[in-house]
Amino acid sequence: MIIMLAGSALVFGGVFGFVAFKNHMIKQFFATMPKPVISVTTAKAQMADWRAVVPAVGTLQAVNGVDISGAMSGLVKAIAFESGHDVKKGQVLVQLDSDVEMGDLRSAQAELVLARTSYDRSAALLKSNTVSVAALEKAEAELKVKQAKVAGLQATIAKKTITAPFDGRLGVRKVDLGQYLQPGQAVVNLQNLSLMLCDFTVSQKDLSLVAIDQKVTMTTDAWPGVVFEGSIAAIEPLVEAKTGMVSVQARFPNDEGRLRPGMFARIEIERPAGAPVVTVPASAVAYNLHGDAVFVVREEAGSDGKTVSKAERAVVSVGDRKDGLVVIKSGVTAGDVVVTSGQVKLEHGSLVQPAAADPLKTADAGAVR
Structure with missing residues (x-):
């Protein structure tokens, strides 16, 4: 039993020791592994006269x-x-049939002529006291009725055009x-x-x-x-x-x-022009629930003495957007270099290599050609 327990302790101890050694070596490997350099495109934050x-x-x-x-x-x-x-x-578009109304108009005009003649006769006879004033007034009323009838028919015919x-x-x-x-x-x-x-x-x-x-x-x-x-x-x-x-x-x-x-x-x-503001390309801003942010590229001295570029996450407050630009109220100053594409692969402190041109724009231009 003692020999069996000693053998078991030896076997399990070896297994646990090997696992612990392996984990230690993995941690050491990742701790000493060089960080990858990520290719990104950048742009400078600039002061601009902004007309919102x-x-x-x-x-x-x-x-x-x-x-x-x-x-x-x-x-x-x-x-x-x-x-x-x-x-x-005033140009004529449609003419409706008005034959019936034209016939009624000619009849009304004839009646109007008769009414005017009767009125003129009554007016002449009144001077010699042959007719009464009441007869003249009745003739005048008849004349006005005939005139109104003619005017109404003329308006009806006009509306037919x-x-x-x-x-x-x-x-x-x-x-x-x-x-x-x-x-x-x-x-x-x-x-x-x-x-x-x-x-x-x-x-x-x-x-x-x-x-x-x-x-x-x-x-x-x-x-x-x-x-x-x-x-x-x-x-x-x-x-x-x-x-x-x-x-x-x-x-x-x-x-x-x-x-x-x-x-x-x-x-x-x-809107009326205000004070100059800091602007960056709209593609540089990452919008999320925890706050809007951009990656700012900083130049630092590496362990070998060479200058390296690192991306630092900066929380920003954004304003209006227009023509592919966005106003930065705080978090970035004019002259800061911000990442405009490739942010998905970045984290705070990632090494970056700014590209000479935006590969997405280059690809789009080639596709258009």
């Missing part, structure tokens, strides 16, 4: 736009326009010859595209930054890369109580006809 913008999303509408419709019912007798053409104010209420461009025709048109039924859409209006909202905290005639810029998905310039035309005096937003309307010239009603647009209102 108030962003908004709006919807375009024409300065004048309407679905043209008739005020009277009737058969479509003539169509005097083509879909998609430009028209002038549908004209363009303003200059603009027509849409697609919605009626056909011989069709019976009901009052209010749409004939064609007409839009004045010379000037476009954009309705959008801004927060009440930005209300002090918005003023009438202030310059604004606009971009649309329909024309990528094209910036349209306009000005603020109106500001709603009422602040929406539920949302805290204020409605604003801007005007944009549209001489080339690029903008169309119904388009969605991105609006930017420039």
Whole structure:
């Protein structure tokens, strides 16, 4: 039993000793293993005159736009326009059948002539006291009734002719010859595209930054890369109580006809320029729940006397973003070199090798070519 216990202690002691020796050697290996040098791209934090913008999303509408419709019912007798053409104010678009009204008008005009003759006769006879004043007044009343009847029929006939209420461009025709048109039924859409209006909202905290005639810029998905310039035309005096937003309307010239009603647009209102701020590329900032941070490259002397570059994690406070840049309120000073790509492989104190160019941008440029 003593020999067996001694042998077991010897075997287990050897096993535990070997495991302890192996762990010690592994720790020693990792402790003395040289840190890998990670290739990253960098950029310098710079001071810049920053003009922040108030962003908004709006919807375009024409300065004048309407679905043209008739005020009277009737058969479509003539169509005097083509879909998609430009028209002038007062140009005839649709003529409705007015034969019945024209007949009634001729009858009413004949009655008007008779009523005027009767009035003139009564007026002449009154001078000789042949007729009474009451008879003259009755003849005058009959004359006015006939005049009103003629004017009413003329107005009805005029409404049978549908004209363009303003200059603009027509849409697609919605009626056909011989069709019976009901009052209010749409004939064609007409839009004045010379000037476009954009309705959008801004927060009440930005209300002090918005003023009438202030310059604004606009971009649309329909024309990528094209910036349209306009000005603020109106500001709603009422602040929406539920949302805290204020409605604003801007005007944009549209001489080339690029903008169309119904388009969605991105609006930017420039704020007044403030003091210069520190900016870095937006790709340099890592956003997370524990705080935004960047990796700053510091030059240090290595153990062999050579200069090495280390990445140090710096917690920052960020501000506005624009054109691929972000404002740094604290944590980085102008002139600091920050890592713009490759942060995923970094930790505090990692050795880095700044690359001459951004490999992602180089690859994208090659793909475009």
